[in-house]
Amino acid sequence: MPFIPRRSFLASALPGLAMAQSTLPQSNPPRDLVSFSGDGIPFQPAQYAKLLQEILAKGDSVTDRYLEGGAVEKLQDVFAKLLDKEAAIFLPTGTMANHFAVRLLAGDKRRVLVQQESHLYRDENDCAEMLSGLNLVPLAPGRSTFTLPEFSRAVADSSGPPYPMPIGALSIESPVRRQRGEVFDFEEMGKITAFAREKAIGTHLDGARVFLASAYTGISPTQYAALFDTVYVSLYKYFNAPFGAVLAGPKDLIAKIPVLRRQFGGGLLHAWEPAVVATHFLDGFEGRYGRAIRNGNQLMSLLENTGRFQFEKVKSGSNIFGMSVTGAKLETVRERLRVAGIVIGAAPQLQINETLNRRPIEEIAAAFRKALA
Secondary structure: OOOOOHHHHHHHHHHHHHHHHHOOOOOOOOOOOEEOOOOOOOOOHHHHHHHHHHHHOOOOOOOOEOOEOHHHHHHHHHHHHHOOOOEEEEEOOHHHHHHHHHHHHHOOOOEEEEEOOOHHHHOOOOHHHHHHOOEEEEEOOOOOOOOHHHHHHHHHHHHOOOOOOOEEEEEEEOOEHHHOOEOOOHHHHHHHHHHHHHOOOEEEEEOOOHHHHHHHHOOOHHHHHHOOOEEEEEOOOOOOOOOOEEEEEOHHHHOOHHHHHHHOOOOOOOOHHHHHHHHHHHOOHHHHHHHHHHHHHHHHHHHHOOOOEEEEEOOOOOOEEEEEEOOOOHHHHHHHHHHOOEEOOOOOEEEOOHHHHOOOHHHHHHHHHHHOO
């Protein structure tokens, strides 16, 4: 059987895959679906196959081998430049990115200070503790931001007698998803990271959603990243890749990660698929997302004027808004909106994403009003 290059095979196979997928007994959302659940754009498999086909039609050389070359290398270069770091590396998951960053930054010192509500502390199955022997010390329960006095006190407590255990690394997540997208106070962040540098404590930013934060705070991802030694950005939350993360930082630190990536099971044969999709949606993201924010604000204003909808923004929040309805059951409203091609998740809230750009805001508002009838 003759050898067929992988890229050529996929390009020829995708139309058939898309056709086969379209016959499956599933509900494929329309192209003008508006979803208030999640940070990104929801795709069914057939739609995703079509998206990949459209990207491949540009004719760029994208194939990587074991995460080297092609679209993966391009993606890494783009993010390193965007975040003004010496180097960047693709990783299959954000859990790996956070774990490897604090492991390498801490070095021989085993303690890492984190927010109690952070993803690293609450949602990564104690991987840093179990797999790297780190001790995560939580701060600020129920809050996104801790203060410099809190941080300096924790550093002093760990370093003091009779049995000193110096802090090796600091990890800050912003926005904090468990706090409904609240961002860490930037001024306090600057004070804390400056103090950490004085104490030779490595600093890591869990910036999975840092591009969302920037859209609301006006502080660029580069400005956020400048405060930290390393920064992680998610590729699938709003850049719509099927999976993946980028970790950026100093060359000597990033150079150690390929071995760790393979040891921890992340040595993929290729990852050009998430790389090309993330690069595709990164291009022009700031402008598109800015438009989505304006559309979201207009929609909430129109709906609040009816006297039937109320929206709550978290103080220092980003793209998540609490929602309540008077005079109607939320379950009924949710089902009627679903029929109209508008999705609200299980939680009574709106998450602003690019799907808000798909239809006129007056049309979306009319669907909400009709759902109250």
